[in-house]
Amino acid sequence: MSSSSAREGHRPSVVLMFPGTGAQHARMAAGLYGHEPVFTEAVDAVLDPLGAEGRAARADWLTREPAPPLDADTRAAPLLFAVDYAMGRLVESWGVRPAAYLGHSMGECVAAVLAEVLSLADAVSLMWERVRTQHATPPGGMLAVAAGAPELAGYLGDGVVVGAVNAPRHTVLSGPERALRAVERRLTADGRTSRRLATRTPYHSPALEPVARQTEELLRTVRRSAPARPLYSAYLARPVREEDVTSTEFWAAQPTAPVLFWRTLDRVLGDGDRMLVEAGPGQSLTVLARGHRAVRSGRSGVLSTLPPRALGPEEDRRAVHAARERLAGAGLLGTPGHSGVLPLDLPVS
Incomplete structure (x- = not known):
């Protein structure tokens, strides 16, 4: 935030951001497990209901040589969900009262739990049902390209589509493996920069x-409530409304719908001055947000809560401590364990 804002006593409202698939990495936030009680309890609340699969995922997460690797859905999905959720709970335990939540891809389900739209049990069941049904999906992947979506129109087709628009020159393509590899070769030949994300789906x-269709039956049994605090959807590029919350189609279609992160971030930052807090592994959303004009101008701020990659337990703890100190220094912590003091100043439509 700018020094002038600090001198004037201005306080931005906090928005918690949750990263999605591709942000996971080996031993992400593992240094907090068993060290931070709130974090540990929250991780266990996600993994324990998964039984043997949850125990295996936790064991692989805490070992130095995970098998299978974390690009396998049976590991990446539950562990990413658990770390996102646990980091959100940890930040809130400091007394932070978020004005809103924003998730990227699967991070939107985590955000929906914290916004009290979905119960944790239902969100975990939905996440695992998607993992289970994805086994029948042909192999594929996702490719991040340093280009705007309009520039990539000539590379689309044969099942390859724009899966996410993360920034003006940060587009993610998604599709079947053979077609995606062909696109990757063409991009390289054309001098364009790209990299594969850590997923096989x-x-x-x-x-x-097929995943969207097969999860509709489960979703009909899932209770959904109006957000306790605004929940911005990166599929809609706006806060969710009552008709979105109650729509089975909206939730079922998320695995197939493009993520419009930049448009959504633009809306979030246009609705007020913010302190964006990335609660999850890596710093991918932090890096993207730093490029927004509202952050560059100092009107809004952004901070990460974890290191950009696995740097050891002490670095995990140092990053969390630094994030808490920065929030405290900005006057954004209320009473730990309570709702805090920030006003809810966001529109809901």
């Missing part, structure tokens, strides 16, 4: 339509 593409 073509999220946010038509390839996952």
Whole structure:
């Protein structure tokens, strides 16, 4: 935040951001497990209901050589969900009262839990049902490209689509493996920069339509409530409304719908001055947000809560401590364990 804002006593409202698939990495936030009680309890609340699969995921997460690797959905999905959720709970335990929540891809389900739209049990069941049904999906992946979506129109087709628009020159393509590899070769030949994301599944593409159909039955049994605090949807690029919350189609279609992160971030930052707090592994959303004009101008701020990659237990703890100190220095902590003091100043439509 700018020094002038600090001198004037201005306080931005906090928005918690949760990263999605591709942000996971080996031993992400592992240094907090068993060290931070709130974090540990929250991780266990996600993994314990999964039984043997949850125990295996936790064991792989805490070991130095995970098997299978974390790009396998049976590991990446539950562990990423658990770390996102646990970091959100940890930040809130400091007395932070978020004005709103924003999730990227699967992070939107975590955000929905914290906004009290979904119960944790239902969200974990939905996450695992998607993992289970994805086994029938042909192999594929996602490719981050340093280009705007309009520039990539000529590379689309044969099942390859725009899966996410993260920033003006940060687009993610998604599709079946063979077609995506062909696109990757063309991009390289054309001098364009790209990199594969850590997933074997073509999220946010038509390839996952069977997953959307098969989860509809489960979703009909899931209770959904109006958000206790505003929940921005990166599929809608706005806060969710009552009709979105109650729509089975909205939730079922998320694995196939494109993530419109930049448009949503633009809306979030246009609705007021913010302190964006990335609660999850890596710093991918922090890096993207730093490029927004509202952050560059100093009107809004952004901070991460974890290191950009696995740097050891002490670095995990140092990053969390630094994030808490920065929030405290900005006057954004209330009473630990309570709701805090920030006003809810966001529109809901």
